[in-house]
Amino acid sequence: MTDAAADTAATDKADESTLRRIAADRLGLPHLRDGQLAGMSALVQGRDVLAVMPTGYGKSAIYQVAALFIHGGHEAKHPDDTAAHSARRGPAVVVSPLIALQEDQLDGLLEDLGGESAVAINSGRKDSEVQDAWEAAERGEAAFLFLAPEQLAKTETVKRLAALNVSLFVVDEAHCVSSWGHDFRPDYLRLGEVRAQLGNPPVAALTATASPPVRDEIQQRLHMLDPLVLVHGFDRPNIRLDVVRHLEDRDKRRAVVEQVADLKGPGLLYAATRKDTETYAAELTERGLRAEAYHAGRKQSERDQVHEQFLDDELDVVVATTAFGMGIDKPNVRFVIHADIPESLDAYYQEIGRSGRDGDPASAVLHYRSEDLGLRKFFGTHKPDEDALLGVLTALRAADGPVTQKALAEQTGIPTRRLTGLLNELQETRSVKALKRGIRLETDAKLPKVVEHAVELAEARQRVDRSRIEMARGYAETDACRRQFLLGYFGEDLPEPCGNCDNCADGSAYEEDYDDGAAAAAGGEAFPLQAAVVHKEWGSGIVMRHEEDVITVLFEQEGYKTLSRQAVTKGKLLTLAG
Numbered sequence: 001m002t003d004a005a006a007d008t009a010a011t012d013k014a015d016e017s018t019l020r021r022i023a024a025d026r027l028g029l030p031h032l033r034d035g036q037l038a039g040m041s042a043l044v045q046g047r048d049v050l051a052v053m054p055t056g057y058g059k060s061a062i063y064q065v066a067a068l069f070i071h072g073g074h075e076a077k078h079p080d081d082t083a084a085h086s087a088r089r090g091p092a093v094v095v096s097p098l099i100a101l102q103e104d105q106l107d108g109l110l111e112d113l114g115g116e117s118a119v120a121i122n123s124g125r126k127d128s129e130v131q132d133a134w135e136a137a138e139r140g141e142a143a144f145l146f147l148a149p150e151q152l153a154k155t156e157t158v159k160r161l162a163a164l165n166v167s168l169f170v171v172d173e174a175h176c177v178s179s180w181g182h183d184f185r186p187d188y189l190r191l192g193e194v195r196a197q198l199g200n201p202p203v204a205a206l207t208a209t210a211s212p213p214v215r216d217e218i219q220q221r222l223h224m225l226d227p228l229v230l231v232h233g234f235d236r237p238n239i240r241l242d243v244v245r246h247l248e249d250r251d252k253r254r255a256v257v258e259q260v261a262d263l264k265g266p267g268l269l270y271a272a273t274r275k276d277t278e279t280y281a282a283e284l285t286e287r288g289l290r291a292e293a294y295h296a297g298r299k300q301s302e303r304d305q306v307h308e309q310f311l312d313d314e315l316d317v318v319v320a321t322t323a324f325g326m327g328i329d330k331p332n333v334r335f336v337i338h339a340d341i342p343e344s345l346d347a348y349y350q351e352i353g354r355s356g357r358d359g360d361p362a363s364a365v366l367h368y369r370s371e372d373l374g375l376r377k378f379f380g381t382h383k384p385d386e387d388a389l390l391g392v393l394t395a396l397r398a399a400d401g402p403v404t405q406k407a408l409a410e411q412t413g414i415p416t417r418r419l420t421g422l423l424n425e426l427q428e429t430r431s432v433k434a435l436k437r438g439i440r441l442e443t444d445a446k447l448p449k450v451v452e453h454a455v456e457l458a459e460a461r462q463r464v465d466r467s468r469i470e471m472a473r474g475y476a477e478t479d480a481c482r483r484q485f486l487l488g489y490f491g492e493d494l495p496e497p498c499g500n501c502d503n504c505a506d507g508s509a510y511e512e513d514y515d516d517g518a519a520a521a522a523g524g525e526a527f528p529l530q531a532a533v534v535h536k537e538w539g540s541g542i543v544m545r546h547e548e549d550v551i552t553v554l555f556e557q558e559g560y561k562t563l564s565r566q567a568v569t570k571g572k573l574l575t576l577a578g
Helices: 005-029 034-043 057-073 099-113 127-139 150-152 155-162 186-197 212-221 249-263 273-288 302-309 346-350 370-379 386-398 405-412 416-428 446-479 481-488 565-571
Strands: 049-054 091-093 119-121 144-147 168-171 205-208 227-233 239-243 269-272 293-294 317-320 335-338 362-368 433-436 439-440 534-536 539-546 548-557 561-565 574-576
Touching: 005 034, 005 057, 005 099, 034 049, 034 057, 034 227, 049 057, 049 212, 049 539, 057 091, 057 099, 057 205, 099 119, 099 127, 099 144, 099 302, 119 273, 144 150, 150 155, 150 186, 155 186, 186 212, 186 433, 212 293, 212 539, 239 446, 239 481, 249 273, 249 335, 269 439, 273 317, 293 302, 335 346, 335 548, 346 446, 346 481, 346 539, 362 446, 362 574, 370 446, 386 405, 386 416, 386 439, 386 446, 405 416, 405 439, 416 433, 416 446, 446 561, 481 539, 534 548, 548 565, 561 565
Parallel strands: 049 205, 049 227, 091 144, 091 168, 119 144, 168 205, 239 362, 269 317, 269 335, 293 317, 335 362
Antiparallel strands: 433 439, 534 539, 534 574, 539 548, 548 561
């Protein structure tokens, strides 16, 4: 080992010792889990980190310990450190989509660290509180500054942040940046550009669930370079997985209410519509349970109250749409029941992962009618408005320089919310770009051609969404081990049936000849798990799952496809990429 290499290794060891001490002494974390220390070390050395870990695993600790390390003047002093990184003493900027989630994390940090070590700037705070937060950050007292993504649409906000020498740029619920993801949020699209305006501080992207294409898009959208990708804790063996199939909607609704009433909570019941959350909550209340409905149609104050009551064990069950639960920090949730099939297994996995975080047994039950898939397909249907897209492009081409979104809305007569969606579709084509001063056209191509490209991309996205619904159907209807199916969807291998799902309990999982990858390891599988492949018609894809007679491949433009192994072999439908 050279002297330089020995010095670097010694520095790494010293850094890790300091990181462990900060975690234990300042945040009360004497024991670190797999991946946490590696993530912390990477961030303090200026490397980007993508952490895919379940709720409760400790993703937040990765950036919190690293930020305290840097804020305290302990940055790693490696020979290749840049002056820019060494000068970073400002706060870690944490982008989080929900105010309630921000406040939970803020309260936890203030309890551990005291003073004005963490501050938040969001629409739920008074102007005076926001000003106090800015001043604490500018004085150097705040090591953490929490923001909602919409705050970063304000030029003045980004300018003030840029003056703070931001040490880390943290994107919580990072799957929201991916249009592949199950909870895509347009406000997240600008985060890569904001990062650049802040001087490209190291990024920590955190999410509880992200399939391989979502991970790739997160890295692309946030302009991450050679990130350390940490994927840990996907399997939650303490959660029992069950599916209850129904023929009639009336019977399904009765069964849902009876099951929730019999289970020992606290727990969550997810329903597809706002009306159903109200109906189920009322029926459960009549049965003597402390139940409340939660959906986006309720006032923010009412939603906040339901959130707090649930955290404080004042409710037995929250009946919610998918609007509830992101980042919820409650270890003793005993069950998550779905009254309707979810829009994707991405969403389902994240939602059931809110149960059993204390490690004790928990239950995840999906009540399924095949007819319910029609509702999901209806929700996922969106045809691009070609006339509106052309109108936006025409206005941008006629403009002399960038146009603010407000001015563009006035010129085109398109409401702001709808205009945001149109601009997102156009940004996908790379024909428009969001700058500090507004939106600018980035192409000389004929505008109808740009619209055609936008429509093609939107239609490809719809095909992917429909394929994800079909994968949810596959989970609900499989006779194989449900945990093997679910983990396989995320590209994770479970060699043996789990023993803790309904199909394992009734024995059907052991009758299925599930190819767990052993054949691939022995060299007998032509298309191993996670292999990059090319289909004659559908293009590039990744092998996600093997069964006895089928191979599941995730294609970039078509989504998930289940292919007959015989057809693949005899028809030579697939070839290994590269």
